[in-house]
Amino acid sequence: MTISKKNSYKLLYILDYLNLKILNHSNITITNISNLENAKKNELTICSSSKYLDQLKLTKASACIIPKNFINHVPSKCYPIISENPTIDFIKVLNLFYKDQQIDRISKNFLYKKDLIKKKFKNIFFGNNFVCEKGVKIGKNVTIGHNVIIKNYSLIGDNVNIGNNVVISNSIIKKNVNICDGSIIGKKGFGFKFHNGKILRIPHIGKVIINEGVEIGSNCNIDRGSITDTVIGKYTFLDNQIQIAHNVKVGEFCMIAAQVGISGSTVIGNNVSIGGQAGISGHLRIGNNVKIGGKSGVIKDILEKKTVMGYPATEFRDFIKKNKG
């Protein structure tokens, strides 16, 4: 668990806190918050877009914040919380459970003296000025560069190599991963709403999971998920200056060239190659074996095996036809 503090609240307490009407009496206790797909019994979730109605029908959550017109899609074991502004109300509940996850602050529980770190982690080699928070776990044969900071209960697998000036928080880094200089993994994502002239910040309670054999270039940013995790699949390679937003899932054996940006909650398949400076909008699905040309701007889903290019990205032959002569 990378995020450790939470309380439980009665559902009726939450409705009252949100100033929402109580439809039916309920004794449910809400113990945590999750997304539609992963929510379990006694957890609260949200469905605000018709894109996710199929997931709503199958959710195991005990309560779900929805707009009024989704009511017929809510499963019988799930309490429907009807809201005029589901996202705002959901953020409010997140802030009720996770007040301290709005802004990343440093903890007071860190080690920085070489001998104490050596005592705790016997089988690693680390450079100068390594800072490691107390809840962090590190495997065998790990090499850690200078000025590295590892925070918030992150787990580092065996044979991982970490470059210099890297910051890792709220992350699970599996074995044989290579992270190059200056990358920042696991920071909170870009999530907030302007509401009635105020800022509502979205607490980020997800993690970053980087699977076996991945390589992350220099000066990359991989933000942690809001209520789910950000995931990079096995043996995927990232070049420098890449931005991966919160909740993104990248598949296995992908190749992502420099300066690519992937917006929040987009899902990328396996064996996908993405050319330099391409950008992919949020909440999209990119199929397996897709090739995306350099500098493309992808604004809709792409079926598997397609090759696309352009802004907006279209099939490669159309891009060529459009731009010839």
Added chain:
Amino acid sequence: MTISKKNSYKLLYILDYLNLKILNHSNITITNISNLENAKKNELTICSSSKYLDQLKLTKASACIIPKNFINHVPSKCYPIISENPTIDFIKVLNLFYKDQQIDRISKNFLYKKDLIKKKFKNIFFGNNFVCEKGVKIGKNVTIGHNVIIKNYSLIGDNVNIGNNVVISNSIIKKNVNICDGSIIGKKGFGFKFHNGKILRIPHIGKVIINEGVEIGSNCNIDRGSITDTVIGKYTFLDNQIQIAHNVKVGEFCMIAAQVGISGSTVIGNNVSIGGQAGISGHLRIGNNVKIGGKSGVIKDILEKKTVMGYPATEFRDFIKKNKG
């Protein structure tokens, strides 16, 4: 004052230094350099583009470097310095006043020992390896990450949170600002001219001003102004890997997604949203409540409330029409 050293020079000395003709005798002493809008009595400024003729007519500067054909627009209390190459001559004067502002070097006056810093700043919490130059001022309840460097008379307001590996110089950071890991605020801008086979560097004597409640993501760059300041308005949120060039003004309650670049001297209104990877050329004006789509390339002014997209950016409906079918 973030930039501390300057001398005064007689106007006639400056004309001689530039190898320019003396039109009329003058006893004026030039005490400083500024831009058209902010220049005061006894200050020297420049007007080299017809875009700024309206400002020229109203300037309070005591001298202004201009091309010959602007002479009728110079106010009577301002001495016109006619130059065949106004920008080059202006840079030469800047270098006369501010020789040491061409390149950012570290100062010898810094604190790095924990107990000395604690003694100076009693009400802050800071991580490992914090370096703070002596002229810096820091407010109450400030949290500062590991490996942070604060330089050149920067002021940090109350309740500010600074992530790890952040460098701040020549900046005023107002209260409740959050700056994430790896961002570099207040570095000199990209300003120089190739002239007669040599490089003329432009000293940067402006600051960065970050107003109340702003959030800056990770690995962002906000360069300080050349002769004016770079300003981020209240409650504006920046995602990761954003580049804000010298002299840019961003308004209040703006939302700027990852990997956006804003070129020098552009002015952005309030409540503007800018999608990921968009780029905005220099010296433009973007009105209030404008929406700029992801990856757009904005190369001209945008009136308020418009929604634009594309490269070059056009009104959204034209972008859609052009790209359908």
Added chain:
Amino acid sequence: MTISKKNSYKLLYILDYLNLKILNHSNITITNISNLENAKKNELTICSSSKYLDQLKLTKASACIIPKNFINHVPSKCYPIISENPTIDFIKVLNLFYKDQQIDRISKNFLYKKDLIKKKFKNIFFGNNFVCEKGVKIGKNVTIGHNVIIKNYSLIGDNVNIGNNVVISNSIIKKNVNICDGSIIGKKGFGFKFHNGKILRIPHIGKVIINEGVEIGSNCNIDRGSITDTVIGKYTFLDNQIQIAHNVKVGEFCMIAAQVGISGSTVIGNNVSIGGQAGISGHLRIGNNVKIGGKSGVIKDILEKKTVMGYPATEFRDFIKKNKG
């Protein structure tokens, strides 16, 4: 020499190691690996693209890995190694010679105590937490910021200024260069192949060479070459967040604005200006005095003195014509 370890191998041993047929008996010893242009006697090289056939005809290498149909272009003093997959076989040979250059790890031979560094480098001024590997050489009047790391036999010339949080490895930095905060110079490039469900990493044995008077902005990445060097020409200026991939050559007096990306092995002439966020594909040639507009996507060679813009980039007047009305 930035890369120090290598052995020699008999050519017949290498053929056997690659499981390739021996065409003619040979007694050649291979002492090193290089590119077509720079390879000397007793060195092995590769030619896998018809783009480089002219260089193949002139190579001084003693052996060259080629596809079968290039055989008639191989000079008589060069042993042709015919391969069904030249790139894969070449990577295998690189890994035979340079096993330890696949991943950048920190060395154990570094200095970090202030008094030891002062004793070694008498004529420099450095900030807090400077880490310097033992083989590094530094000239006179060099200023080095806080948290800087210099590695792998890098050479730093006279009057160089290095900002904070900079990492330099495998590099030659000539005199009067200015490198700003957070840039990473000399990291290995993005080079690997997926082959039979495994990753083959390409060892990077080249350097980065930054010539006299260059300025590198903040948070830039300049990767070192694979088998040749990455080179930045004299008095070229780079803004922030720029990505220069392995083997790129940039000419003299170029001006490269923020967030530009240049892909591997591209060659840029002198006096070239590149607008912000432009991207240039790999293996291209950009002539002298070319101007590339902001956000352009360059996907083919550009002749000297041309002005181009757009995605794909075309001559400027065509870009204007296409986008008017």
